Amino acid sequence: MRTTGVAVVTGANRGIGREVARLLAARGVTTVLGSRDEARGQEAARGMTGPVVVRGLDVTDQGSVDALAAWLRAGHGGLDVLVNNAGVHYDTWQSAAEADLGVVEEAFAVNVVGAWRTAVALAPLLRPGGRLVNVSSGAGSFGETAGAGGAPAYSVSKAALDMLTVKLAADLRRRRVLVNAVCPGWVATDMGGAGGRPVADGAASVLYAVDLPDDGPSGTFTRDGRPVPW
Template sequence: MRTSGVAVVTGANRGIGREVAARLAARGVTTVLAVRDEARGQEAARGMTGPVVVRRLDVADPASVGALASWLAAEHGGVDVLVNNAAVHYDTWQSAADADLRVVEEALAVNVVGAWRMAVALAPLLRPGGRLVNVSSGAGSFGETGSAGGAPAYSVSKAALDMLTVKLAADLRRRRVLVNAVCPGWVATDMGGAGGRPVADGAASILFAVDVPDDGPSGGFFRDGRRIPW
């Protein structure tokens, strides 16, 4: 279990991201809540125990990502964990055949390119033994989705994030940084809606990838510590 170092969690002001950040901070990990709205980030940080820092971040804005990377380098000299959790548009209201492509473009910009941008910016800062976790979804799994429709922008973006995970894992292996994608399951959050499992269970699924040992998997797709199909 990781109990020290520096972790960055994007989209950490609510839901699964907040729970992951809170758990890391409680362990003693210096945890950066990277959020678009600093006021909401400060509100989310209240009640957390351990070292917590709130920083503004818009993963779709190169300047914002660059500013965070520069601050991390200056203040901490490196990063041990990056959790790419920020995501938008669980678009269950539309289908692929008549999708609003503006929604699709926004989903790709945040869910894929935003995560990619964070990986590129922070890769030079990731210390040996670091972990990069992409929060994905079974909605983007060919093996789980089958012929189901719905949420096309979200599903396509998460499928692309899975491929990005494989590519990053190959590139960062030589630096002893492990990269995995994790599905937290259907969780009762603002995005997931009511009826899902507790946020704590989804966070635990993500923390599995944060805590994998140095000889653990990289380039895989997991839920609750078990591999799931791409």
């Protein structure tokens, strides 16, 4: 279990991201709670214990991401954990054949390019033994969704995030940084809606990848520590 170091969690003002940030800070990990709206981030951090720092972070804005990288470099000298959690548009209301491509572009801007932008900016700061976790979804799994329609922007963007995970894992292996994608499952959050499993269970699935030993796997896709088909 990781109990030291510096972690960044994007999109952490609510849901799974907030719970991951809360749990890491409670362990003693200096946790940067990234939130596009800093005021909402401050509200989310209220009542958390441990070293949590709120930073305004918009993963679609290069200047915002670069500012975070500069702040981490100056104040902490590096980074140990990056959780790319920010995500948008679980678009169950539309189909691929009749999709609003504006929604698709927004989904890719956050779910893929935003995660990629953040990884590019912060990967140079990841120390040996670091962890990069991309919060993905079974909705992006070919094996789990074959033949199923619905949520096209979300599903296709998460499939792309999985491929990004594989590429980053290969690139960062020489620096002893493990990169993995995690599906937290269907969780009862603002995005997931009612009826899902508790947020704590989804966060635990993410923390599995944060807590992997140094000789653990990289370039994998898991849920609750078990493989999810690509």
